Amino acid sequence: MYNEKMxxxxxxxxxxxxxxxxxxxxxxxAEEKETLLATFHPDYIENQFTTLTVGPNKGEKVPLELCALxxxxxxxxxxxxxxxxxxxxxxxxxxxxxxAGSSAAIEAHEKGANVMIVTKLRIGDANTMMAExxxxxxxxxxxxxxxxxxxALGGGHFANKPELLYRLVTEAPDAIAWLNDLGVEFDKMPDxxxxxxxxxxxxxxxxHAAKDYSGAEIMRTLxxxxxxxxxxxxxxxxxxxLILDDKGNAAGAVLMNMETGEIMVAxxxxxxxxxxxxxxxxxxxxxxxxxxxxxxxxxxxxYRAGAKLLYQDTLQYHPTGAAYPEQIFGAxxxxxxxxxxxxxxxxxxxxxxxxxxxxxxxxxxxIRECKERGKGVETPEGYGIWLDTPMIELxxxxxxxxxxxxxxxxxFGKYGIxxxxxxxxxxxxxxxxxxxxxxxxxxxxxxxxxxxxxxxVGGIHGRNRLMGNSLLDIIVFGRSAGKNAADKAKDVVLGxxxxxxxxxxxxxxxxxxxxxxxxxxxxxPDYTRKV
Amino acid sequence: MEQTVNxxxxxxxxxxxxxxxxxxxxxxxxxQLTRGCGxxxxxxxxxxxxxxxxxxxxxxxxxxxxxxxxxxxxxxxxPFFPLVKQVYDxxxxxxxxxxxxxxxxxxxxCIGCNACTKAxxxxxxxxxxxxxxxxxxxxxxxxxxxDCVMCGVCSSRCPAGISHxxxxxxxxxxxxxxxxxxxxxxxxxxxxxxxxxxxxxxEALMQKPLTELKELYNNREIEK
Numbered sequence: 001m002y003n004e005k006m007x008x009x010x011x012x013x014x015x016x017x018x019x020x021x022x023x024x025x026x027x028x029x030a031e032e033k034e035t036l037l038a039t040f041h042p043d044y045i046e047n048q049f050t051t052l053t054v055g056p057n058k059g060e061k062v063p064l065e066l067c068a069l070x071x072x073x074x075x076x077x078x079x080x081x082x083x084x085x086x087x088x089x090x091x092x093x094x095x096x097x098x099x100a101g102s103s104a105a106i107e108a109h110e111k112g113a114n115v116m117i118v119t120k121l122r123i124g125d126a127n128t129m130m131a132e133x134x135x136x137x138x139x140x141x142x143x144x145x146x147x148x149x150x151x152a153l154g155g156g157h158f159a160n161k162p163e164l165l166y167r168l169v170t171e172a173p174d175a176i177a178w179l180n181d182l183g184v185e186f187d188k189m190p191d192x193x194x195x196x197x198x199x200x201x202x203x204x205x206x207x208h209a210a211k212d213y214s215g216a217e218i219m220r221t222l223x224x225x226x227x228x229x230x231x232x233x234x235x236x237x238x239x240x241x242l243i244l245d246d247k248g249n250a251a252g253a254v255l256m257n258m259e260t261g262e263i264m265v266a267x268x269x270x271x272x273x274x275x276x277x278x279x280x281x282x283x284x285x286x287x288x289x290x291x292x293x294x295x296x297x298x299x300x301x302x303y304r305a306g307a308k309l310l311y312q313d314t315l316q317y318h319p320t321g322a323a324y325p326e327q328i329f330g331a332x333x334x335x336x337x338x339x340x341x342x343x344x345x346x347x348x349x350x351x352x353x354x355x356x357x358x359x360x361x362x363x364x365x366x367i368r369e370c371k372e373r374g375k376g377v378e379t380p381e382g383y384g385i386w387l388d389t390p391m392i393e394l395x396x397x398x399x400x401x402x403x404x405x406x407x408x409x410x411x412f413g414k415y416g417i418x419x420x421x422x423x424x425x426x427x428x429x430x431x432x433x434x435x436x437x438x439x440x441x442x443x444x445x446x447x448x449x450x451x452x453x454x455x456x457v458g459g460i461h462g463r464n465r466l467m468g469n470s471l472l473d474i475i476v477f478g479r480s481a482g483k484n485a486a487d488k489a490k491d492v493v494l495g496x497x498x499x500x501x502x503x504x505x506x507x508x509x510x511x512x513x514x515x516x517x518x519x520x521x522x523x524x525p526d527y528t529r530k531v
Numbered sequence: 532m533e534q535t536v537n538x539x540x541x542x543x544x545x546x547x548x549x550x551x552x553x554x555x556x557x558x559x560x561x562x563q564l565t566r567g568c569g570x571x572x573x574x575x576x577x578x579x580x581x582x583x584x585x586x587x588x589x590x591x592x593x594x595x596x597x598x599x600x601x602x603x604x605x606x607x608x609x610p611f612f613p614l615v616k617q618v619y620d621x622x623x624x625x626x627x628x629x630x631x632x633x634x635x636x637x638x639x640x641c642i643g644c645n646a647c648t649k650a651x652x653x654x655x656x657x658x659x660x661x662x663x664x665x666x667x668x669x670x671x672x673x674x675x676x677x678d679c680v681m682c683g684v685c686s687s688r689c690p691a692g693i694s695h696x697x698x699x700x701x702x703x704x705x706x707x708x709x710x711x712x713x714x715x716x717x718x719x720x721x722x723x724x725x726x727x728x729x730x731x732x733x734e735a736l737m738q739k740p741l742t743e744l745k746e747l748y749n750n751r752e753i754e755k
Binding site: 030121122125129130137138139140145146147150153158166170173177181183185189192204213225227230289292327328332526527528529 | 550551552558559562563565566568569571574575577597598599616618619620653654677678680681700705707708711712714715716717718720721724732736737745748749751
């Protein structure tokens with residue numbers, strides 16, 4: 001599968017493997033990391049950002065691609081929409097059918113609420129399904145929520161909102177217990193002890209996993225539970241605008257059938273945005289590890305209705321996206337590969353960094369190795385760095401790869417690469433939206449009755465998220481969003497439904513002199529060839 | 532000029548670059564996908580696809596996002612298959628042999644044709660995990676079926692009308708909840724948190740000034 005030049009470089013990786021495996025490259029100092037990030041991390045490339053001219057975050061920095069969608073035309077523009085006769089009338093409307101939305105639905109249902117999920121693809125078509133490596137929780141005797149807190153805070157560059165991070169770490173063990181009780185299969189020892197590993201930037205081994213299908217195992221179980229509870233799931237239906245009432249409370253959403261284009265109205269006493277991330281916007285031209293629908297829809301819906309964004313200018317580039325073969329360019333190679341002992345090796349067969357630095361630092365370091373130092377391996381799409389997977393078998397014994405990362409073995413195996421015997425080529429890929437809509441500790445935004453959960457939230461992870469804290473946050477904050485939205489719905493008496501905020505936003509754009517043909521939310525990327 | 536191959540999407544011929552996956556080839560041909568496309572990465576099972584190479588008698592199956600096009604490939608996607616999903620309360624059922632009999636009795640009509648296994652896009656031994664389910668061996672069924680992405684191709688080929696992915700789903704939940712060993716340290720930690728054991732420590736930590744927090748982070752002891 002590899003070409004001749006790659007094979008030459010690979011021979012050096014093989015020759016050095018035993019010696020490399022004994023090395024433990026030192027971690028960078030705080031100063032070294034700062035300089036590295038400022039020089040090589042994509043978040044620091046000034047001309048890839050602009051300033052918002054309208055809306056709640058007016059005057060703040062935002063990626064070009066997101067700005068184009070935030071400052072765009074509404075899909076309801078020019079439509080006659082009958083808000084008085086809704087197709088659906090529920091207590092809690094959940095927009096998004098991933099891990100956060102499904103957790104929220106289960107808990108809202110548990111509280112007795114009349115809850116409904118709308119999702120533009122199928123329930124489970126979400127980044128949750130693709131999370132491979134694991135989920136963090138400080139549940140071992142040598143660990144504590146306080147240590148988890150410090151790890152995540154430092155990894156997030158001390159920008160995490162303390163009240164959100166507190167909840168993330170203190171509710172983590174209960175989240176694992178809840179999942180386990182629903183029947184999620186975690187990797188365990190025969191005595192029940194969880195098999196846990198490190199992630200980049202963790203100081204304790206607290207990564208719980210279900211092989212390298214961790215997210216898939218969680219997602220399919222949550223989906224099964226939603227279906228068992230007979231919670232209505234309206235699939236292939238997107239939310240294209242939020243509806244407020246005349247008192248400014250969230251009151252539902254305008255929906256669109258993705259296949260027929262039919263427009264419908266859902267009225268709801270409370271609304272939860274659980275729409276996930278943005279990888280399919282391909283910031284700065286990066287490939288992405290995200291699912292097909294990751295187009296930041298929830299951010300657009302919330303922003304137009306008046307909800308604030310937080311850290312919208314910080315993205316996570318996963319250090320190890322597949323760089324080769326081209327058919328899987330940008331696909332996620334789980335961090336667990338490094339947790340299990342594989343090192344990052346340059347074209348000369350030399351390890352150039354500790355493989356378990358945080359994701360932003362690792363990504364920047366890989367970019368530097370290729371761009372500045374010229375030590376990358378040439379690929380059809382650019383460069384790659386070796387991730388020395390056979391080292392896992394060397395360190396953990398034969399069979400470790402098949403047992404612990406079967407999905408990776410299968411993904412490369414389909415293209416004739418046996419990762420037990422040959423290393424793989426990786427390069428950073430757009431992976432996660434660190435920022436999102438700002439919420440209080442109870443998941444509510446500044447708009448009464450509008451809640452957010454999952455990747456659409458900003459602030460939990462500061463400016464960089466650690467591995468395994470996202471699967472965790474969708475459960476912790478998904479559950480609480482469901483509970484809190486259900487509780488609140490009991491006391492809500494809706495006023496008259498309105499889309500005035502949409503017009504107001506359009507007026508603000510007009511006044512600011514913004515002229516655009518872009519329509520948002522984007523809903524799906526367009527990969528069709530234009531001829 | 533890049534190398535091209537001829538493929539047939541639902542019978543219609545298109546010339547596409549030979550290095551594309553089936554999914555990318557459909558988009559190259561001009562299809563804007565809504566159905567049959569999810570994670571694009573082999574995890575979600577949305578893009579189950581059936582194909583035949585011209586001249587072959589064998590029908591092959593795959594995930595469109597994980598498979599390269601070939602010359603004279605006749606392609607039909609299977610974006611949805613009506614699986615039977617029985618509803619149950621996981622808190623009220625148990626890992627008994629009867630539960631399968633009750634919820635998915637059709638598994639006992641398996642005629643052993645092995646069409647399911649041959650059809651699996653993940654190369655799983657589907658017939659074997661159904662056999663485990665028949666015998667109430669849920670731990671084995673869970674392990675054997677673990678990599679299932681629930682695309683449904685197995686069920687589309689089954690003469691007995693079995694919904695294999697749903698059977699396996701039930702087995703995995705039974706195994707995860709009831710059969711796998713209970714985790715003591717998890718139970719202990721949840722209790723400690725509920726008892727407020729870490730409350731004071733957390734509050735003290737959160738009140739520390741930034742310089743001190745940075746100090747703590749930069750001098751962490753990292754478990755080997």
